[in-house]
Amino acid sequence: MPSTNRDQLVALDRQHLIHPVTNFRAHEKRGVTVLDSGKGAFLRDIDGNELLDAFSGLWCVNTGYGQESIVRAATEQMARLPYATGYFSYGSEPAIRLAAQLVELAPKSLRHVYFTQGGSDAVDAAIRYVVYYYNALGKPQKKHFISLQRGYHGSSAAGAGLTGLPVFHRNFDLPTLQQHHIPSPYPYRNPVGQDDAAIIAASVQALRDKVAELGAENVAAFFCEPIQGSGGVIVPPVGWLKAIADTCRELGILLAVDEVITGFGRTGPLFACEAEGVEPDLMTMAKGLTAGYAPMGAVMMSSAIYDAISEAAGPDIAVGHGQTYSAHPVAAAIGLEVLRLYHEGGLLANGIAVTPRFTAGLQELLAHPLVGDARNRGLVGALELVADKKSKRQFDPALRVNEAVAEAAYRNRLVFRAFNDSILGFAPALCYTEEEFDLLFMRLKRTLDEVL
Ligand code: PLP
16 A cells, blocks of 8 residues: 555556556656646645746746736636536626737737637637638638648647647547648758748748649638747747748638747747737637636637628527537636736736846757757747757657656756657746746756766
């Protein structure tokens, strides 16, 4: 019998809890690290170790942990009205106010909001609304979806089709979307080299070629992240998103921008689209919307999409998309307080103010023998580890470099994410101080030195 609470939890976890995107056997062998509490940028595990979180949980706790005003907003709403359905024309004040604020703050093309429980179902809803839209327009043949290799759009049955990461497709062969992936605008490993204009031109051409191959009349939409997060924090050149948006417009296909990671100050402005003046037809979001304090996501859409769907349904027929927890009032109350913290609470401004320290810390590590590339935009960044800097040769997967990095990071009390291809991802909270960055880079350097 396990002798402590900790041992009991580890044993129960091993027996019963399925973890997301995890190798079941490796996890059973390693055992869970039980996180117990958090304050600001720090987490504490059940063994009492204080860990510096350089990943905002899973790129979501943009405010940092233990923000008391968020807890108060949630508690008050829970006591007043813990649940309100959105069905049958009911609703709640926080959900209505949050939708209105998002419309005010998002690119001005986006006028309507549907709330979900997270990012995957926001992408799933976006796909469904796109299909409704083209059927409403009398263009039912427009059913092909294009996205980027290495893109991540969640793991719903349909959204995983847009995801361009092999692990989400392996052994999952249900017919779902008519999906197509074009190469990622990946500056460090781009066949056209590292020139920004050439990378943008090649990416636009790849989209044009794919649309020409399928026939524009058959293509519904292009989905992309402004920065590819889970695919390895791939930061396209400035101007890429705008060039893609213009191309979609010209080709007559919808642009759906997935801001699940990049939204809510992660790259500087509230949304990454803002920096490039892009007005997408649809936008998905989650994570920083509630800063991880409650599950919530959203899809926003243009009036053209909303009106066409509404028109086709006429006065009597329901638009058949919904969930019990859409527009959950407690999550919405949290969302309202989180938005207040980003703006009046100064978090967006702080994120922008500390970004140069983050950039400098990553760039300094380029001198480390393991680091081939360092990149970031705002407070999302990566180091790409290589076996040989000159040739950019990757490590043999059999060496299990990621595991070694993750273990060394834990020993150094630092949390970040080691992706496939030995890419280390960072997404510090917007509340980070200069001193916390000093600590992050001191612990990160030690981690890398231990792996060398
Ligand atoms: N889209 C993007 C860009 C994401 O990064 C994620 C999750 O990381 C998702 C969608 C899926 O969101 P969720 O995990 O909340 O379902």
